[in-house]
Amino acid sequence: MPGRIPARRPTPARWAHHGAEQSGCARVAPGAGNGAGPGRIEAVNAQVETVIDLDAIAHNVRVLREFAQGAGVMAVVKADGYNHGAVEVARAALGAGAAELGVTTVAEALALRAAGITAPILCWLNTIDADYAAAIAAGIEIGVSSLAQLRAVERAATAGGHPATISLKVDTGLNRNGVSAAEYPQLLRVLRRLVDEQTVRFRAIFSHLAHADEPEHPVLDRQRERFVETIAQAKEHGLEPEQVHLANSAATLTRPDLHFDLVRPGIAVYGLSPIPELGEFGLRPAMTLQAEVTLVKKVAAGQGVSYGHRWIAPRDTTVALVPAGYADGVFRSLSGRFEVWLGGSRHRNVGRVCMDQFMVDLGDNVGGVRPGDTAVLFGGGAGHPRALDWARLLDTIDYEIVCSPRGRAVRRYVGTGR
Incomplete structure (x- = not known):
């Protein structure tokens, strides 16, 4: 029938229970382990992760x-x-x-x-x-x-x-x-x-x-x-x-x-x-919030990015799409104010943070960022933005920041804690 959209076959996917262990690390759905229930089934290849260093x-x-x-x-x-x-x-x-x-x-x-x-x-x-x-x-x-x-x-x-x-x-x-x-x-x-x-x-x-x-x-x-x-x-x-x-x-x-x-x-x-x-008293942050880059694209000078075009490209540039938004704990009020670690350096968010995604400006993309690369929103590594950076931008404390990842953010553990 003309105009009819053909049904799509389901795409095979790899799935793991939230408590399954894989190669020395485990992936856990947000809220699992808090007595709220057995947790959800989560995709192994999560787009947004909180990586916890035991x-x-x-x-x-x-x-x-x-x-x-x-x-x-x-x-x-x-x-x-x-x-x-x-x-x-x-x-x-x-x-x-x-x-x-x-x-x-x-x-x-x-x-x-x-x-x-x-x-x-x-x-x-x-x-x-x-x-x-x-x-x-x-x-x-x-x-x-x-x-x-x-x-x-x-x-x-x-x-x-x-x-x-x-x-x-x-x-x-x-x-x-x-x-x-x-x-x-x-x-x-x-x-x-x-x-x-x-x-x-x-x-x-x-x-x-x-x-x-x-x-x-x-x-x-x-x-x-x-x-x-x-x-x-x-x-x-x-x-x-x-x-x-x-x-x-x-x-x-x-x-x-x-x-x-x-x-x-x-x-x-x-x-x-x-x-x-x-100071930091010799402490090491245990949580890293990160997401996988979904798309890298060129934007011409004078073109707007994201809802309302609150950011207009001042030059020909390259932007990366990071699939994490306020539904995942990336505050909308951070729009245009925070940076991520990507391709070996920091890059600023441009345009509004959306429910599911935000964009960052790569400029000439000298780091060669590609889809599949990891953007660190905050963490404890050298050069990484810190939870404290978000807290200061939002006039809060970093306690609230580490409590914010949710939604599709999947928890993964590294290290043994021994």
């Missing part, structure tokens, strides 16, 4: 252990390991000497247990109706921040017939998660009873810092004083914590007086400095 994770943990000066290290792997993959990061961190793991939710902790990780795990940000029974059964330490939450854990422990392991998260001035000073005395009285009844095991007291990225800020000293007071209050009720901890990444690296028994680094595990103005 050797860098191990290196960073060893650096942090040196800074900890004898305190134990709890590697924080919340939010699917800051989007690096909680299970894989956890294994590398533990292999490098981390003593414990920290996450936010029961679900995150259970995902680690399901992967066969037996190390101590603390979760500290749960709703009242969280599955505390499952946490207790799995031997997960539960951070308690209110009397109501302690009561919920009590009910789960009583119903299951097994004691819960709990830690008290106390508010020392951040005024976010944590037991308030007003409620703390009453909570201690209830906790004393639950310990006596062997309904709970009291493991630790911990808190979080408000100004750790400003090492000389006076609030840090006030928080330390308040923290020590909360420990003393617990001891007055005969509640002796097995350990106490306060320091995050920044305090681990700059404030040894805040180390106590254990430090809880997060972003530093992933190789990003919590205080960039003070």
